[in-house]
Amino acid sequence: MNIRSIHTVTHEQYRHAWDNSIPPVLTVNENEVVTFQTRDSGNDQIQPGDDVEAVRNLDFSRINPISGPIAIAGARPGDVLQVDILGIETRDWGWTAIIPGFGLLADEYPDPFVHVWAFDRERNRAEFRPGISVPLDPFIGVIGVAPAGPGEHPTLPPRNVGGNMDIRFMREGTSLYLPVAVENAMFSLGDAHAAQGDGEVCGVAIETAATVTVRFSLHRSISLKTPEFDVSGALVRTSAEHGYHATTGIGPDLMEASKDSVRAMIAHLERKRGLAPDEAYALCSVAGDLKISEVVDAPNWVVSFFLPNNLFQA
């Protein structure tokens, strides 16, 4: 990267809650560049070589750390904070788990699962099983500003001021627009993912630590209720020449239709690729995309779940 960062938020400067009364770790001006060192969402509780015992023993009071907050001088409630994501560099490994009680199909997957991924920099992929690998496309899961309400707000749910949105397009080259709710915005980010599908269906992506560089600017001529963003270039960065397999869920509730489409893809992966159900569920989370195909043909909506065939061209 050629853009000089003059500020750094270190991996020791993290919090476990959004709280607009937390003093900023630094204050920056518009157009200044800031580098954040982020911790993984498990806060180092899962390490290479670990097995499911590490998932069983997770201390939930330590998960979902966010780096910051930083103050953007002059930002006022009602402004829009533009965050240009200039760079994301992850460490060279990550982990994916099924955490009991968490994820779209939590009731059906009560047992823990874990996979630790080594990143192949040359191929820009990570191996899941022999013959199955996932293209790396790193992004930031948590990015946002402090809510207006007083006190502590947990970092797990996203809100209209951003946070744990887990939008996989929060990657290098994207510009995010956030509604500012408090003086000086009080911005934080964290929870880098090396890859994830739309939906993050098992609740976990390829969790990793990263160095993230951003630049801020403010807009007062527009007003937003929820975050918006500009994605540069193509949405799909990896080769799609091998096509996709897709499953569907059809019915009057988008959540149930989403679940049905994922269940069908897990069944497909068991049948066609010989994966165990928990393996299939985890692979869906890091590489499969939930789309709303139609939401108007009452009373039944269609949710489709897409998995790229290039996962199996390793």
Add this chain to the structure above:
Amino acid sequence: MNIRSIHTVTHEQYRHAWDNSIPPVLTVNENEVVTFQTRDSGNDQIQPGDDVEAVRNLDFSRINPISGPIAIAGARPGDVLQVDILGIETRDWGWTAIIPGFGLLADEYPDPFVHVWAFDRERNRAEFRPGISVPLDPFIGVIGVAPAGPGEHPTLPPRNVGGNMDIRFMREGTSLYLPVAVENAMFSLGDAHAAQGDGEVCGVAIETAATVTVRFSLHRSISLKTPEFDVSGALVRTSAEHGYHATTGIGPDLMEASKDSVRAMIAHLERKRGLAPDEAYALCSVAGDLKISEVVDAPNWVVSFFLPNNLFQA
């Protein structure tokens, strides 16, 4: 196309309901190729030169015709019917409307709107307003087999046997897998769209008539609860070099989050592109995509709505 079709379902062989007691218009064997002439979803009630009066005067008893049914000899309940979509050729114009009472934001758009599109074959686009055009990517909105239940089933809602799924990947090159519910499957299709975004948010795409060629085969070694499909090649067929603008809806209900994301995009199009709200809503329906970004960070889910910037590079 080099594949010879030996069977044709004409545009006069259509129905307004799914009903497994309707006699087939023809019976085909596995691996035979069939060409369907489809009527548009309005059944010719909207024509070039028409204004919103044509929408106001729509006779709803005549809409959503489907061509067929045809019997696939030997298909039995529990089988999977594979439908290879070999070709879709549309006529050279289409229409998009806001129909009062219909669509994701029906309560907010009580007045009719209509746009008739002329298809530019050379550029493979259709103009919406000067400087705004939509890439053509034709597909079949309705494709399915007869439900097991007796009597008439309306053609508007999709079901687990397919039907009006409005999945925009039901295009040339796709193979669809449908669970067969009755003897001989009793297959129909219709409702060609020249373009549509994921969601079809105003309830209407670029509606057109088409000639659709398909080939059938049967599978007995697998069993499906809902339709699945294989998409060949890339999901995005048009240039993405200009990137995307995206809006979000964040909250505990996927339907409300979907609505919020579309409302935000309409506001963006008013502000940035000078469109009227109804124009923006209709453009969202034919060219914008609803994605479920995360559905696991309880209690709030994120739906994102993407609009390609290439619409404005006409």
